[in-house]
Amino acid sequence: MLTVNSLANATDGMTRVALIAHDETKPDLIDFAREHESQLSEYELVATGTTGKRLQEDVGLEVDRKQSGPLGGDLQIGAEVADDRLDGIVFLRDPLRAQPHEPDISALLRICDVHDTALATNLASATFLIEGLAE
Numbered sequence: 001m002l003t004v005n006s007l008a009n010a011t012d013g014m015t016r017v018a019l020i021a022h023d024e025t026k027p028d029l030i031d032f033a034r035e036h037e038s039q040l041s042e043y044e045l046v047a048t049g050t051t052g053k054r055l056q057e058d059v060g061l062e063v064d065r066k067q068s069g070p071l072g073g074d075l076q077i078g079a080e081v082a083d084d085r086l087d088g089i090v091f092l093r094d095p096l097r098a099q100p101h102e103p104d105i106s107a108l109l110r111i112c113d114v115h116d117t118a119l120a121t122n123l124a125s126a127t128f129l130i131e132g133l134a135e
């Protein structure tokens with residue numbers, strides 16, 4: 001049976017959001033983060049390694065940086081989903097290029113469905129997710 005995880009489930013009351021992007025989609029994620037910087041700065045943010053570095057350096061956001069995706073970062077974020085620590089994930093995947101760590105990516109997407117955690121994999125749905133979190 002699936003567990004239910006509402007948009008405001010944070011275990012400690014603080015909204016916690018993961019931001020992840022593959023190399024080709026990082027510019028889109030950085031633009032998205034700049035656009036929503038004031039809202040995102042209110043949240044606990046977690047990101048895979050290189051994405052997190054860009055968010056810190058290019059946008060100035062405080063980010064809990066995990067390993068880079070190919071080195072296990074997706075799995076670390078998946079573990080947070082399994083612990084119901086995350087309220088939402090924006091994961092701008094590159095739909096046109098295969099990734100060496102595809103099994104890790106699939107695992108992350110799957111555990112989001114198991115735990116009913118909000119997951120946006122493109123900019124249009126990311127906008128809905130971020131607007132939903134603000135409500």
Ligand SMILES: O=C(CO)COP(=O)(O)O
Pocket residue numbers: 020021022023047048049050051052067068069070073074099105
């Ligand atoms: O590969 C990734 C997600 O699958 C992202 O990793 P980086 O943020 O380290 O580039």
